[in-house]
Amino acid sequence: MDTCIEKIRTICADLLAKGEVQKVIGFAEGSIPMASRPIAVTSKDDVEKLVFNATCGLNLANYVSEALPKDGKIAVTAKGCDSRNLVTHMVENQVSRDRLYIIGIPCTGMVDKRKIAALFEDEITDFIEEGDTLTIVSPQKKEKVSKTDVLRHNCRMCTHRNPVVFDVMAAEPVEEQSLDQPFADVDQIAAMDPETRWAHFQELTKNCIRCYACRNACPLCYCPTCFVDESSPQWVGKGQDKTDINTFHFLRAFHCAGRCTDCGACVEVCPMGINVRDFTRKLNKDALELFGWEAGLDMEKRPPLDVYSPDDPDDFIK
Amino acid sequence: MNFITIDKKDWAGGIDKSRKTYRVFGPVQDENGCQLKPLAPDVYPLMDAGVTVMSPKSVLFPQTEKMLTATLDESSEDHHIMKPVEKDNTPRVVLGIRPYDARAIQMVKLNFDNPDYQDPYWCEAYDATTFVGLGINRPDSCDFSTSAGTGPFSEEGLDVLMADLDDRYLAKILTEKGETWAEACGFDTSADAAESQALFDILRKEAEKNITASVDTDRLSEKSILDLYEAPFWDDVAFSCINCGTCTFVCPTCWCFDIQDETKHKTATRFRNWDTCMSPLFTHHASGHNPRGSKVQRVRQRFMHKLKYFVDKYDQGIMCVGCGRCVASCPVNIDIREVCKTMNNYEKE
Numbered sequence: 313m314d315t316c317i318e319k320i321r322t323i324c325a326d327l328l329a330k331g332e333v334q335k336v337i338g339f340a341e342g343s344i345p346m347a348s349r350p351i352a353v354t355s356k357d358d359v360e361k362l363v364f365n366a367t368c369g370l371n372l373a374n375y376v377s378e379a380l381p382k383d384g385k386i387a388v389t390a391k392g393c394d395s396r397n398l399v400t401h402m403v404e405n406q407v408s409r410d411r412l413y414i415i416g417i418p419c420t421g422m423v424d425k426r427k428i429a430a431l432f433e434d435e436i437t438d439f440i441e442e443g444d445t446l447t448i449v450s451p452q453k454k455e456k457v458s459k460t461d462v463l464r465h466n467c468r469m470c471t472h473r474n475p476v477v478f479d480v481m482a483a484e485p486v487e488e489q490s491l492d493q494p495f496a497d498v499d500q501i502a503a504m505d506p507e508t509r510w511a512h513f514q515e516l517t518k519n520c521i522r523c524y525a526c527r528n529a530c531p532l533c534y535c536p537t538c539f540v541d542e543s544s545p546q547w548v549g550k551g552q553d554k555t556d557i558n559t560f561h562f563l564r565a566f567h568c569a570g571r572c573t574d575c576g577a578c579v580e581v582c583p584m585g586i587n588v589r590d591f592t593r594k595l596n597k598d599a600l601e602l603f604g605w606e607a608g609l610d611m612e613k614r615p616p617l618d619v620y621s622p623d624d625p626d627d628f629i630k
Numbered sequence: 631m632n633f634i635t636i637d638k639k640d641w642a643g644g645i646d647k648s649r650k651t652y653r654v655f656g657p658v659q660d661e662n663g664c665q666l667k668p669l670a671p672d673v674y675p676l677m678d679a680g681v682t683v684m685s686p687k688s689v690l691f692p693q694t695e696k697m698l699t700a701t702l703d704e705s706s707e708d709h710h711i712m713k714p715v716e717k718d719n720t721p722r723v724v725l726g727i728r729p730y731d732a733r734a735i736q737m738v739k740l741n742f743d744n745p746d747y748q749d750p751y752w753c754e755a756y757d758a759t760t761f762v763g764l765g766i767n768r769p770d771s772c773d774f775s776t777s778a779g780t781g782p783f784s785e786e787g788l789d790v791l792m793a794d795l796d797d798r799y800l801a802k803i804l805t806e807k808g809e810t811w812a813e814a815c816g817f818d819t820s821a822d823a824a825e826s827q828a829l830f831d832i833l834r835k836e837a838e839k840n841i842t843a844s845v846d847t848d849r850l851s852e853k854s855i856l857d858l859y860e861a862p863f864w865d866d867v868a869f870s871c872i873n874c875g876t877c878t879f880v881c882p883t884c885w886c887f888d889i890q891d892e893t894k895h896k897t898a899t900r901f902r903n904w905d906t907c908m909s910p911l912f913t914h915h916a917s918g919h920n921p922r923g924s925k926v927q928r929v930r931q932r933f934m935h936k937l938k939y940f941v942d943k944y945d946q947g948i949m950c951v952g953c954g955r956c957v958a959s960c961p962v963n964i965d966i967r968e969v970c971k972t973m974n975n976y977e978k979e
Contacts, residue, residue, distance in 0.1 A: 342963040344772060349963040350870040370962065374872070378925070435680065435770045451768075519662040521684070521693065523906070525874035527962050541911050549892050551694035551903050581961030583683060583876045584662040 316417060316483040317364050320389060323415055323480055325356040333387040333413050339368040345439040346425050349373055364389065364482075365441050369422035371577040373397030373531040377406050385411055391419040391484070393466075394405035395475035396608025397531040400571055403611060406534060409477075416478030418486040420444075421459065421467030422576070426585050428462050431455065452494055465578035466589060468495060476609055495597045501590065506588050512590075513558070519584040520557050522550075526578035526588045527564055532571050539563060565591035570599045570617045573608045631807075633826035635907070636792070636799040636817050644815030648723065651814050655689055656725040657682050666724070675725040677764060677794070678785050681773075685882030685955060687738060688711050688748055689724055691904075693879070697751060698900040702893065710902060717751070723760040723811055730773075730951040732761050732787035733780040733880030737951070740944060741885040751902075760807045763788040764799075765830070772954025774843040774967055779947040782841070783834035793833050800826055826841040845970040847948050850941050855976045859930070860936055867969055868929035870962035875906035877956035877964070878932065883949050886912070907931050933969050 324336045337518045338352035340361045348367045352375075353359055372394050379386055390398060395416060401407045428448060429436060438449035444459045471494070474485045493499070501509060524540075527533045539547050540560050548563075549556040565588075574596055599605045602625045603616035624630060636644065645928060655668050656675025663683045669675060698712040735756075742752035766773070766782035771844045775781050785791050789808035792799040800821060803809050812818070878884040890907035891898060905912055908929075922928050940949035950966065957965050 342964040343968060344963070347963040352869050375869075379869075404948060414781055434768075519660070519665070521875075521879050523875035523879050524909075525872065525876050528853070528872035528874045529961060541909070543911075550890050551892075551901050552692075553694070581872070581874070581876075583880060583959040583961070586662065 316374070317362065320364060320415060320417070320482045321359040321362055323482065324353060324362060324387060325359045327387050327413060327626055328354070328356040334381050335379065335384045336362070336387040336389070336415075337372050337379055338362045338389040338415075339364060339370075339372075341349075342367070342532070345355060345436050346423070346428065352379055353590060364417060364580050366421065366423045366446070367425070367439070369464065369576060369580040369597070370529060371397055371531050371575045373401055374529060376401065376412065376531075377534065380407065385413050387413040387415055389415045389417055390475050390478065391417050391469065392472040392474055392476070393419075393573050395477050396472060396573040397575060399477055399572065399608040400615075401531065403608075403615065404571075412479075414475065414478045414480075416475030416481045418474045418483050419467075419470075419479065420473065421463040421470065422580075423459060423462050424464040425580075428457070431457070431462075431540070464576050464579070465497070465587075466574045466579070469574065472573075472606075472609070477590040477611065495593065497590070498593045498597045502594070513561075514554070516586060516588075516590055517554075517557050517561055518550075520561070520586060521584060522552070522560065523583060525581040525583060526586075529577040529581040530568070531575075531577075537560050561588065561591055565595060568592050570603070570605060570615045571607050572581075572596055573606075632803050633821040633823055634801050634803065634817050635819050635821040636801055637728075638797055638820075640817070641799070644817050645674060645725070645817050648811065648814040651721055652811070653718070653720060653722040654725060655686070656724060665931040666727075677726045679726075680952065681728065681770060681955065681958075683736065683955070683959065684880055685953065686724055686727050687734065687882050687885075688793055689722070689759060690735065690894075691738065691742070691885070691887075693904045695751060695902050696899055697889075697902055700898045701896055703896045710898075712898070715899075717754060718730075719754045719758045721758050721760065722755075723762060725762050726764045727761050727788070728766060729763045729782060729784040729786075729788060729791065729952065730775040730778070730780040730953050731882050732763050733784055734787075734951045734953070735761070737883045737946075737949060738885045760788060760789045760806070760811045762790040762792065762801075762811065765791060765793045765833055765837065767794060767833065769837055770772070770843045770954065771842055772957045773841055773952060774845055774954065775952035776838050776841050777844040777847065778952030780951050780952050781834070782837035783830060783918065791830075793830060795829075800829060802826065802870055803829060821832060843952075843954070843967060845952075845967045845976045847937070847970060849946065849974045850937055850970075851945075853938065853973070853976065854978075855934075855938060855942070858973055858976060859934065861973075861976050861978070863972050863976070864926050864930045867933070867964065867972070868926040871908075871929050871964055872962055873908045873910070873925050873928060874961065875904075875908050876959050876961060877966075878906040878908055879904060880955040880959045882951060882953060882955070888912075907935070913960055929964075933966070933973065936966070937970055937973055 327333045336353045337349045341363050342348045346367050432450045434450045434452050440447040446457050448455050548559045572592045605616045657679040664679045665681045666686050672801045696715045699715050701709050742749040769782050789805040792801045886905045887902045890901045914920050936949040
């Protein structure tokens with residue numbers, strides 16, 4: 313996927329040289345294998361720092377509001393999911409379209425770093441990506457795997473790989489995936505009896521350290537003060553009590569209802585490898601089935617939990 | 631100093647014997663990676679595991695710790711009087727702790743046990759704990775412990791240092807606590823001291839050679855605090871930061887905590903929880919003012935504390951043992967080694 317990086321760099325150098333944007337938000341090479349780092353480039357001489365590869369799994373829409381200068385524009389590189397979160401940001405009045413220059417990147421998915429690490433008994437010391445072929449090296453072995461086989465779950469389930477909004481595209485659009493069972497994971501949990509399902513979620517969060525990386529990596533979580541950080545009233549205890557940990561996860565998920573683009577950043581950043589998407593995916597399914605809604609596709613439409621409709625599927629609201 | 635040799639065939643049996651007197655902690659693998667946990671009676675430590683995601687600091691300094699409790703039942707005479715909670719301070723042993731993590735415990739000790747303050751919770755837990763370290767034969771690429779004043783076979787803070795020799799462990803008993811533990815396990819096959827020490831020296835040198843990462847810290851103490859504080863590089867360092875608490879929580883030397891009171895029905899409890907300087911709440915005043923209101927200020931604080939304030943205050947090097955956990959776990963790849971280099975090399979223009 314690195315093939316479009318030269319085009320990205322050219323576009324960015326040009327934008328910065330002409331002063332059309334004050335900075336470009338993109339990804340830089342990380343300091344350890346399989347890592348990348350969000351970066352703001354302000355000079356055309358630094359565009360060489362920009363990279364794009366299958367480890368760029370964070371959502372850059374998360375950086376836009378904070379990086380925005382008082383006046384003028386910034387550019388942001390956007391995968392399909394990033395672009396949908398930019399749309400969500402615009403719909404929710406977090407940023408206006410005319411302040412952004414969106415460099416769209418058609419995306420063939422990001423790799424699941426834990427899945428790759430699990431293929432090795434020892435530490436991964438090198439990671440080379442050439443098209444769909446990944447060469448992964450550890451002190452004990454060198455393995456070639458197909459990127460398709462180690463994609464993150466959300467990328468395997470993605471049906472919006474191409475940016476939905478952009479000023480320029482960095483490459484030709486890629487073919488969108490069509491899925492027979494887009495919510496098999498949700499259905500599996502839904503089929504559990506209540507005790508098993510409860511146990512599943514208890515087990516899921518058992519190692520949560522409440523670092524809030526999932527919340528902080530999420531472009532949707534921009535409340536000036538999150539409910540878990542309120543002290544007066546204090547809605548939720550701050551310790552490792554199971555009820556408090558669950559309260560955080562449940563409420564965070566509900567707060568994302570009808571807004572989540574399933575970008576996977578929350579799972580990507582969790583230091584404990586918790587699949588927090590198990591909470592949000594059900595809500596995405598409900599939004600789709602009840603309201604025909606997928607977040608971040610249309611700048612003109614209000615989100616389903618933001619509007620009244622006479623044909624609402626629930627009786628109580630009519 | 632005495633050395634013993636432990637046949638690996640006897641290892642599990644020895645641990646079982648020690649369970650009569652010790653609560654045993656050790657690394658185990660679970661679905662969220664390798665963790666250091668109290669071991670259930672039928673569980674044995676995974677001695678050849680990689681570095682644990684979380685550090686062993688929690689053995690003495692749990693993420694959430696009950697300190698005091700009171701009854702709110704006004705029919706009770708002592709209602710609303712906070713009283714210490716009962717603690718299990720029976721002997722505990724941490725098996726397979728990494729040598730640099732034991733050094734980190736000594737760093738944390740500076741905060742919890744010093745001439746001015748002695749934290750009873752931490753001190754009692756410390757006194758009850760025996761640290762049995764395992765030398766690291768194959769350091770991973772994030773390990774820069776040798777340039778942080780410790781190393782793969784460092785002895786500081788350990789009661790026993792073991793070396794993995796394939797079919798057996800060679801153990802160097804460093805303290806009385808260590809001796810008591812070995813006795814409790816029934817490990818008593820002594821080994822020749824001179825030979826054993828020579829072997830340890832070889833293993834240490836081999837392991838240290840395999841450490842590829844390093845940082846220079848030599849010039850940090852001579853820098854002016856204000857120059858570093860006002861340096862122009864902090865915006866760039868902090869840009870990618872999402873202000874989660876990962877780096878501080880996985881860090882073996884981060885010791886900050888927050889006190890919280892909670893009530894449930896008729897019981898009030900005072901807890902302490904790990905705090906994190908990455909969170910805006912860390913310095914949020916009751917007035918609403920926040921002296922570290924922005925992300926860049928918080929990121930700067932973390933690195934200034936570890937790499938400058940601590941250096942100046944204690945004159946014991948940096949507040950970091952080079953375990954590399956924050957490097958490996960940071961979701962946005964902020965690398966303390968790079969920041970340390972930038973600070974160490976910084977010259978005000």
